[in-house]
Amino acid sequence: MEQEEGEEGMVEAFVLIQVEMAQGRRVTEEVGGVSGVQLSQFVTGPYDVVARVQAPDVDALGKVVDEIQRVPGVTRTLTCTVIRL
Numbered sequence: 001m002e003q004e005e006g007e008e009g010m011v012e013a014f015v016l017i018q019v020e021m022a023q024g025r026r027v028t029e030e031v032g033g034v035s036g037v038q039l040s041q042f043v044t045g046p047y048d049v050v051a052r053v054q055a056p057d058v059d060a061l062g063k064v065v066d067e068i069q070r071v072p073g074v075t076r077t078l079t080c081t082v083i084r085l
Contacts, residue, residue: 010054011061012082015068016047023073024048030071036064047078 019027024042028049032040039052051068055061065079 010056011058013053013061013065014080014082015051015053015065016078016080017049017051017068017074018046018076019048020073020075027071027073031068031074034064034067034071036060037068 017027017031028040028042031037031049031051034051036053036055037051038054041050042048043050053061053064053068055064061079061081065077068074069077
């Protein structure tokens, strides 16, 4: 996969999010508005929302994830950091 313009030096992750019943649409929209979230999508499976996140470093990534976890209706997250080969 080629890097997109502006990605060099950025930490990227996919955050898998579980939410309370009937909260998926609202949480998806609210997570999409969090600074650092590039994409937020409502999905099927064991997680309800998947967010693509970019940050300048790991500490900043942690702050984005913290903000996602504060969104009302979020019950659990799993962060999968992208490894660039």
